[in-house]
């Protein structure tokens with residue numbers, strides 16, 4: 570582990586140096602080059618373990634969802650078998666390769682292909698072939714669904730598109746997997762989904778959620794006064810950690826925050842948590858266990874808002890005093906991304922909590938629009954070729970660490986080499 574604690578009052582924080590990263594401006598080519606993008610697809614997205622989300626999405630035997638990974642031209646069925654195991658298969662019929670499952674999610678103990686009615690159990694086994702005798706010694710056993718490597722960590726589902734993954738999920742996660750064990754993910758079974766296709770490189774979108782330097786500029790009316798204050802006017806982070814290709818940053822929260830007089834609705838629902846938190850839909854009592862976990866707000870700062878944890882390559886888990894949310898940044902092409910964001914909230918138990926949640930959701934929508942509103946314009950600027958590089962400040966350390974590891978994976982002949990120190 571590489572732990573870095575920053576004094577935001579210093580003239581300049583030193584997270585970049587402590588993470589052992591270069592302080593030079595970084596190249597913009599990885600954001601606009603078609604050739605580089607193809608290398609990212611082959612070297613990163615087809616070799617890394619990719620998190621698909623929470624297992625609660627398929628809580629019961631028979632539950633399934635379909636995950637499309639457009640850049641790999643792959644459609645994946647993720648199922649919970651009768652025995653309770655989570656399995657992943659290519660969504661392709663073994664007869665003439667028709668797409669098997671058309672619903673995005675559901676519950677089914679078997680899948681029937683619409684073309685000629687071949688039938689599969691949800692553990693992949695082929696169990697029914699109409700007029701089987703008219704085939705030529707068809708071996709049903711060898712005609713099951715084609716499996717995709719799938720493994721679990723702390724209730725998170727991961728897949729790997731390598732036919733034989735070079736490293737295990739445990740090896741891929743390394744120290745990060747140990748340190749983040751035992752976190753209670755509150756309301757993991759319930760989420761509000763925000764989804765959008767944006768005309769920008771996947772890293773442009775991921776970068777937009779990886780630093781708080783933008784907060785005073787982009788979010789002055791919404792969360793500006795939550796993440797910045799007189800003592801920390803530029804929302805500098807309070808600490809950062811890196812573990813191999815994975816990273817996390819703890820962001821500053823204004824402990825003295827209270828909604829302004831004119832924010833009548835926010836004042837109505839605001840619950841002061843003494844940590845500057847307003848991104849919340851759960852009570853502080855519910856989140857006590859979460860807050861005590863050593864990996865969360867690792868410096869146990871009183872001035873803390875959110876931990877942004879970025880699992881290589883394309884997935885972020887954000888933890889705040891109110892619970893957690895996630896971002897997926899699925900590349901579509903070098904300048905298009907499918908962005909999915911899930912906010913986990915408890916069931917509303919009365920009218921008051923329902924109203925509080927509605928307010929939370931409306932507020933989120935506004936904040937997220939502020940976040941992604943710049944991304945397409947940024948991509949246009951990058952594509953113009955006007956700039957060769959971008960200078961990154963210390964608070965943008967996660968972007969640097971991301972690019973450093975993207976390059977490492979793109980250039981490494983093997984996954985082990987990409988993961989080596």
Ligand code: FES
Nearest residue numbers: 662664665682685
């Ligand atoms: S293609 Fe699926 S049954 Fe023929």
Ligand SMILES: [Fe+2]
Nearest residue numbers: 777784788940
């Ligand atoms: Fe933001």
